[in-house]
Amino acid sequence: MRIRRILYIALLLTFMIVGCDKPAKKTTPKKIRSEVPTQEKIIPDQKQQEKAAEEKPALPIPSGKTRKELAEEKISQVRKLFAALKQKRENLKEDMDKINAEIQLSIDDIKAERQKTGLKESDEAIKDINIEASLKAIQKAHAYLDIVTEEIQLVEKSRAEVKGAEKQLRLDILMLTRRDEAEIDRMITDLDLVITRIQPDAQKLIFENKAHTLMPLPEIYDKYILEEERKKEQELEKERQRQRELEQKRDLESKRQEEEQQRKLLEARRQEQERQRLAAIKARQEEEARQKQKIIDEANRIKLAEERAKEAARRQVEREEQQRADAIRRAAEAERQQKAAAARRAAQAEAEIAHVKIISPAYTDYIPGCNRRDTCEVRWSNSDTLVAFVTSQKIIIKEMSQGATSEIERFDHDQYFIDAAWSPDNKKMALLATHYCELERGTKATTLSVWSFDGGRSVYSTDLPCNREMRIISWRGNHILIHTSVVQGIFLDSTEDSPVYIVNPSSNSNQATSPFRAFSVVWKDDKSFFYGQTRTIGLYDLNSRKxxxxxxxxxxxxxxxxxxxxxxxxxxxxxxxxxxxxxxxxxxxxxxxxxxxxxxxxxxxxxxxxxxxxxxxxxxxxxxxxxxxxxxxxxxxxxxxxxxxQFTTELPQRYYTDQIRFPNKPHLFIDKGTELPLLHEKTGSARGTVFVKSTKSSNTVAALTCEFNLKNPMIAWQPKSHYALAIDAGQVCMWRVADIN
The missing domain is CATH 2.40.128 (Lipocalin)
Known part of the structure; x- marks a missing residue:
């Protein structure tokens, strides 16, 4: 009977496969709430199917095929039916995943809306139109999910039955030749019943119209929204419970560890007491042994000490005698070395300063009005000892060798002197006076005058534009150069060009000429000078004026x-x-x-x-x-x-060497310090000392002493290099330096 049923299933499977290849008739889906007969109502029960199979006559066998070949063909068809059921199961699971994804999207929308509106209670939340729309979507998806779940269960049941039928059919084929005709027909009838029951489950449609009642919205909200919150709350409660249990366990463990620690401490204390007791016993025994040995050792020590004391006393006497002899010898050697070193240092110091000339001032004087550097300038004449001191109020003329003094007062009390220069023959002096130009208005000017010492009067005068920065470069030949860049060899800190004024006091004209502006000016000879401009240097001839x-x-x-x-x-x-x-x-x-x-x-x-x-x-x-x-x-x-x-002392600042250049001895300059300490000692009695150094040897070659304090002196050199002069706070010291090399 069983073999016949399987054969019949295989026979019908052929027709079913051919029929499944035809396009399915489109049906209009019904509403989810419609009541339709379920699949279980359509399919008769098992007993009725078996009874119908027994009454159904055996199917004729197609011509040209044996029953064994037919059975093998049927088993192939059963395998195709199993594959169709497998594909349907996969499709149903894919649909279930999509429905669940849609449900999750609606749940996320509801959560977002609750977060936005602050609605927590289900009754209030369901009334929100956005939440209600999402709940209805979940409601329908939930109903579809139930239908798909039922279909999956039916497909799984059918797959199991077809798989079992395939296994049995393979066994029945083995025994097919030994079956009689009636038994084969009964087997085909049984197979027909199985196919009749399973074939609807293998259709490609997901489900037929079935009766399913939609879950109420409150239940949907409770299941998908509140249920998750309850789960979270339960999980939080479980976590809190777990934390409490862990805390209790920790407390119990801590208590246990504390008790264990107390027990260990008591045990350690007991062991320590026992150890101390045994150690005390051992110490007493060792102490008794030491005392005995000490008595023995002390006797031996006393004996040995007495012997060593005698030997040490003998050696001490010998050592003291040797030390006394060595001390006498070392003292004598040290005294000899000290005397030799002192002699060498003295000889070396004397040798170092042997070439240094210590020069006392040839002349000293006091110049009133020269108490400050910025109010007094020194202007040497072409004579050895004739010097002019320029102050703002007067020009003081000193003949240092004779002590003679003469003065030139201001011609205009609204003006003050800013510079002066000697004529080449020392018989005249150019005087430059000006106003506080930036504070005054009108026709005020800077005036250049020429003073004659023969008549004691001004013999020439010309007005220049008012400028307090003007200085007389020098008077050479018949011409006087006036500019703002340099004064008697001292450069001014100017980076702006200014007019160059040329004055000829011997001409009939009392007008100064200014052929150009320049940044710097320097004499070439009595008839020409160089002037520096932007990018070029010019040589100006005074005779041709070009x-x-x-x-x-x-x-x-x-x-x-x-x-x-x-x-x-x-x-x-x-x-x-x-x-x-x-x-x-x-x-x-x-x-x-x-x-x-x-x-x-x-x-x-x-x-x-x-x-x-x-x-x-x-x-x-x-x-x-x-x-x-x-x-x-x-x-x-x-x-x-x-x-x-390289010098052992730092070079002087600019104010200490206002005329560092020597016309005849340009390798010498003056500094306030020296590298020779003994020279300081030899000149220590002088209140003020400056030192002359050489660029050839980098050494000090002369010391110029002064009875006045030269704290911040201004130094001036005589053009012929015969004399040098220092003035500080009106006190003047003048030295003859012609012999310094």
């Missing part, structure tokens, strides 16, 4: 090895020094500073090097000395090399 030569710091065809191959317009020739056809010019740009060296015969630049702004620079033959920021450099302009000269 620029007769020009040195270009920025030529278009400049040698690439010399200075700039292209020059910014900001180049300024700020300072110059000249001697014997050699001109050194300090050139400033917005980026860096250079010193250019020119051959004034060939008008060629022969050398240049970088340098900071020099306080002083002067020539000594082909050597150029530069003093920027209290450092002295010697520049060999022939070999084109630069050397920094």
């Amino acid at each position: 620029t007769v030569a020009q040195l270009n710091e920025c030529p278009k065809d400049a040698d690439a090895t010399l200075y700039y191959t292209f020059c910014p317009s900001s180049i300024k020739v700020l300072r110059m020094t000249y001697d014997s056809n050699r001109l050194a010019a300090f050139v400033n740009t917005k980026d860096d500073n250079k010193i250019s060296v020119w051959n004034t015969q060939t008008l060629n630049k022969v050398f240049w090097f970088g340098s900071d702004l020099p306080d002083f620079f002067w020539w000594n033959a082909a050597l150029l000395y530069v003093v920027p920021a209290r450092t002295l450099y010697k520049v060999d302009t022939v070999a084109k090399k630069l050397y920094e000269l």
